Amino acid sequence: xxxxxxxxxxxxxxxxxxxxxxxxxxxxxxxxxxxxxxxxxxxxxxxxxxxxxxxxxxxxxxxxxxxxxxxxxxxxxxxxxxxxxxxxxxxxxxxxxxxxxxxxxxxxxxxxxxxxx
Amino acid sequence: xxxxxxxxxxxxxxxxxxxxxxxxxxxxxxxxxxxxxxxxxxxxxxxxxxxxxxxxxxxxxxxxxxxxxxxxxxxxxxxxxxxxxxxxxxxxxxxxxxxxxxxxxxxxxxxxxxxxxxxxxxxxxxxxxxxxxxxxxxxxxxxxxxxxxxxxxxxxxxxxxxxxxxxxxxxxxxxxxxxxxxxxxxxxxxxxxxxxxxxxxxxxxxxxxxxxxxxxxxxxxxxxxxxxxxxxxxxxxxxxxxxxxxxxxxxxxxxxxxxxxxxxxxxxxxxxxxxxxxxxxxxxxxxxxxxxxxxxxxxxxxxxxxxxxxxxxxxxxxxxxxxxxxxxxxxxxxxxxxxxxxxxxxxxxxxxxxxxxxxxxxxxxxxxxxxxxxxxxxxxxxxxxxxxxxxxxxxxxxxxxxxxxxxxxxxxxxxxxxxxxxxxxxxxxxxxxxxxxxxxxxxxxxxxxxxxxxxxxxxxxxxxxxxxxxxxxxxxxxxxxxxxxxxxxxxxxxxxxxxxxxxxxxxxxxxxxxxxxxxxxxxxxxxxxxxxxxxxxxxxxxxxxxxxxxxxxxxxxxxxxxxxxxxxxxxxxxxxxxxxxxxxxxxxxxxxxxxxxxxxxxxxxxxxxxxxxxxxxxxxxxxxxxxxxxxxxxxxxxxxxxxxxxxxxxxxxxxxxxxxxxxxxxxxxxxxxxxxxxxxxxxxxxxxxxxxxxxxxxxxxxxxxxxxxxxxxxxxxxxxxxxxxxxxxxxxxxxxxxxxxxxxxxxxxxxxxxxxxxxxxxxxxxxxxxxxxxxxxxxxxxxxxxxxxxxxxxxxxxxxxxxxxxxxxxxxxxxxxxxxxxxxxxxxxxxxxxxxxxxxxxxxxxxxxxxxxxxxxxxxxxxxxxxxxxx
Numbered sequence: 001x002x003x004x005x006x007x008x009x010x011x012x013x014x015x016x017x018x019x020x021x022x023x024x025x026x027x028x029x030x031x032x033x034x035x036x037x038x039x040x041x042x043x044x045x046x047x048x049x050x051x052x053x054x055x056x057x058x059x060x061x062x063x064x065x066x067x068x069x070x071x072x073x074x075x076x077x078x079x080x081x082x083x084x085x086x087x088x089x090x091x092x093x094x095x096x097x098x099x100x101x102x103x104x105x106x107x108x109x110x111x112x113x114x115x116x117x
Numbered sequence: 118x119x120x121x122x123x124x125x126x127x128x129x130x131x132x133x134x135x136x137x138x139x140x141x142x143x144x145x146x147x148x149x150x151x152x153x154x155x156x157x158x159x160x161x162x163x164x165x166x167x168x169x170x171x172x173x174x175x176x177x178x179x180x181x182x183x184x185x186x187x188x189x190x191x192x193x194x195x196x197x198x199x200x201x202x203x204x205x206x207x208x209x210x211x212x213x214x215x216x217x218x219x220x221x222x223x224x225x226x227x228x229x230x231x232x233x234x235x236x237x238x239x240x241x242x243x244x245x246x247x248x249x250x251x252x253x254x255x256x257x258x259x260x261x262x263x264x265x266x267x268x269x270x271x272x273x274x275x276x277x278x279x280x281x282x283x284x285x286x287x288x289x290x291x292x293x294x295x296x297x298x299x300x301x302x303x304x305x306x307x308x309x310x311x312x313x314x315x316x317x318x319x320x321x322x323x324x325x326x327x328x329x330x331x332x333x334x335x336x337x338x339x340x341x342x343x344x345x346x347x348x349x350x351x352x353x354x355x356x357x358x359x360x361x362x363x364x365x366x367x368x369x370x371x372x373x374x375x376x377x378x379x380x381x382x383x384x385x386x387x388x389x390x391x392x393x394x395x396x397x398x399x400x401x402x403x404x405x406x407x408x409x410x411x412x413x414x415x416x417x418x419x420x421x422x423x424x425x426x427x428x429x430x431x432x433x434x435x436x437x438x439x440x441x442x443x444x445x446x447x448x449x450x451x452x453x454x455x456x457x458x459x460x461x462x463x464x465x466x467x468x469x470x471x472x473x474x475x476x477x478x479x480x481x482x483x484x485x486x487x488x489x490x491x492x493x494x495x496x497x498x499x500x501x502x503x504x505x506x507x508x509x510x511x512x513x514x515x516x517x518x519x520x521x522x523x524x525x526x527x528x529x530x531x532x533x534x535x536x537x538x539x540x541x542x543x544x545x546x547x548x549x550x551x552x553x554x555x556x557x558x559x560x561x562x563x564x565x566x567x568x569x570x571x572x573x574x575x576x577x578x579x580x581x582x583x584x585x586x587x588x589x590x591x592x593x594x595x596x597x598x599x600x601x602x603x604x605x606x607x608x609x610x611x612x613x614x615x616x617x618x619x620x621x622x623x624x625x626x627x628x629x630x631x632x633x634x635x636x637x638x639x640x641x642x643x644x645x646x647x648x649x650x651x652x653x654x655x656x657x658x659x660x661x662x663x664x665x666x667x668x669x670x671x672x673x674x675x676x677x678x679x680x681x682x683x684x685x686x687x688x689x690x691x692x693x694x695x696x697x698x699x700x701x702x703x704x705x706x707x708x709x710x711x712x713x714x715x716x717x718x719x720x721x722x723x724x725x726x727x728x729x730x731x732x733x734x735x736x737x738x739x740x741x742x743x744x745x746x747x748x749x750x751x752x753x754x755x756x757x758x759x760x761x762x763x764x765x766x767x768x769x770x771x772x773x774x775x776x777x778x779x780x781x782x783x784x785x786x787x788x789x790x791x792x793x794x795x796x797x798x799x800x801x802x803x804x805x806x807x808x809x810x811x812x813x814x815x816x817x818x819x820x821x822x823x824x825x826x827x828x829x830x831x832x833x834x835x836x837x838x839x840x841x842x843x844x845x846x847x848x849x850x851x852x853x854x855x856x857x858x859x860x861x862x863x864x865x866x867x868x869x870x871x872x873x874x875x876x877x878x879x880x881x882x883x884x885x886x887x888x889x890x891x892x893x894x895x896x897x898x899x900x901x902x903x904x905x906x907x908x909x910x911x912x913x914x915x916x917x918x919x920x921x922x923x924x925x926x927x928x929x930x931x932x933x934x935x936x937x938x939x940x941x942x943x944x945x946x947x948x949x950x951x952x953x954x955x956x957x958x959x960x961x962x963x964x965x966x967x968x969x970x971x972x973x974x975x976x977x978x979x980x981x982x983x984x985x986x987x988x
Contacts (some may be wrong), residue, residue, distance in 0.1 A: 021515040030136075030137075031133060031137050032136075032137045032140045032141060035137075047166035049139065049162070049163065050162050050163045050164065051134075051163040051164035051165065051166060051168075051169035052164060052169065052172070054130070054133065054134070054137075054172075054173045054342055055169065055173045055175065055176050056176075056500060058130075058173050058176040058177065059176040062176060064179065078136075079136075080136055081129075081132075081133045081136070
């Protein structure tokens, strides 16, 4: 079991960071919201174990791409830890995005060479 | 963030996770799940909380250090939880490391690298055709500017009379060329080395540099010692320096002369007398010069010296060069093989103890690890990564190795301090300065670390190899394992303990045989009297007359039966042995020689079997005569032995030397000469008058030797006041000579006991552990009708097997390892001695069974029902 989880997390790691950054471009959000958002927008295709968001969030925070703060939610009287994108985080997102695009193009070229022409 | 804010962060994470789970659960409830179900669903969606926490913490950085600290904390707690395990392991390791480094340190201090000097490798002893050179020759070589030589020094050891108050004391000093310390590269701890203008021999005022020990002994380590004067051989010397505390003299073997003075006429007589001088030479080679280059470059210089003084036959021999330390020097100094072998044996023993200690700790660790396999399996099942478990176990064992090493070093330091304080005042003061041998220390610590780490890893590897370990812990799992690592370790321990005990017993028996041996001469009522006349003011002639008178006067005292002089005291530290004596066209390879006065055989109570004693008219100018012992006569003489001629080479007459014929006039009974343990050896006596050297007086007293000591002293003082006199009982001298062996046997038996103890602990641990593992099996056996006796037998059989296999392995090992020791044993003592092998074997097996008895007894008391319930 332990082995399984780690493997999945590893595969997702790079992508997960990008997805989180992308999610936060819409505005601050807490962990649960981020998880739900990713799940919803990918039509539940990316089954992220919610727990594995947190190591990623803390990593991104340590690198200075996110800031975190406990704030009271607008709709209910409760505190959540909200993550915000920093300027460095935005820059990083564009870096990751272009990397991802390159990668996607490369994969596409291999998979469907005819269509590309 | 800083690591000390970790608790805040931890709290923060908990809160964050909790809020996530709560939110998720709320959503699930909204979908219509029950409270309980919703919570489980949230948990499922979240994943392994503990693992996520761990991974999140990893992202914080600082984590490696935190984990390490935590592991150390956990490890310390674990060690505290099982104090006996910890104490036994740490003590084993400490004894192993301490004993090995301490004993090797002693060996090193005495034999291997025992000289304090800068770049010791550049220094070589030089013998230009003779082992001792004259001052004139030294000067010639010094001024010859040999291109390979950076500096040349001369020194010789000499007894000096030190005046303390009205008494004269005999001390040992080195008379050295003034550049001695400069060339050696030794700086005194206080004051200065001899200066340039003290290069002129005989310059006034005389200066001296004293040893640290002398400074403490005579000046109570007072800081104002520089400039103080001492009186040596009736000359006044100003102290200009004190040597460092741990200075090891060029003589090696821990010999520490107390004063160093420059060569002067007052101390050695006329420096230009070509026949005079017994200087030893040491050369410092220029950088990059090799041993053979040095040797080659000496040739022409010595050749031209020979041409300059063709009449001086002393330098006719081969030019010889050898290092200041090492085997070659030991061989030349005639270090008895026994001593070397003994020290090698001690090192062997120390290494054995280290190995046993390691095996012991390994056994304990493996057993402990096996007990923890359940804990480890649980931790793995809970999602702990394998590397974390291994890391944690390694930390724990590293902690153990660290504690053991620290304790070992502490033990070593204690030993070294004790050794420093040890001052054996033999004819030359003997001081030990132990240096911590880094290589050896690293080796022992490395071995300890390796053993502990490897054996600490075993449980981790075992449990991670088999992730079903939880289930494998079933009834009887242990019984199928006939040969396990643990058993192998205990077998090894037994084998090592066997070797240890056999070698110790061998040495002890050898010693017992030695100390009960009959020396072959009168021991009870014999006194030795050493009088040290001032070399410079007493010529050989005057010295001879003095001793003649002394013997005369003493023999007239009351309570004295007879008095004689001998240049060598038998069984002393110095032996006089010469080779290449020829008799009846045969070579006698090794003969003990002694110059004695008439009456020696009477005083020593050695009967003359044939012929006559020396007489007063055997003078220097009468035909040379000799008395030999029985062994000599039986092996080499023809007919009745008397009137045979022996041919003795005359020293310094070139190659081949001139032989001088001696007529044999008597045959004396055999006695011991070099050591009590020696085999019957050929010996030869000649009259002191024909071979003069200052004698020691041997006094045979009527009854109580102590009562006449004062009378003898008074007589001698009246003959020559202010002369150092040393009167000793022969008995006590011998006791002193046996002291090293006594210390050695004490050490050996102590270490033997230690090894045995360690091995016992080892077997106890393994058997007790095995019983613990087999509790359920034993329960079943008993439930099915096995008797207590049966169970007892079962366990004891197991232990007996281990002990037997270990003993047999040990016997094979011992007979192989101990072979080289054979030479050092007293005659007629075989190395593989059935009696000692059987005794040690039985003792070991017995001890093994005893160690197993308690666990076995406990096993036989197992309540079957309870035993089964434990599973």
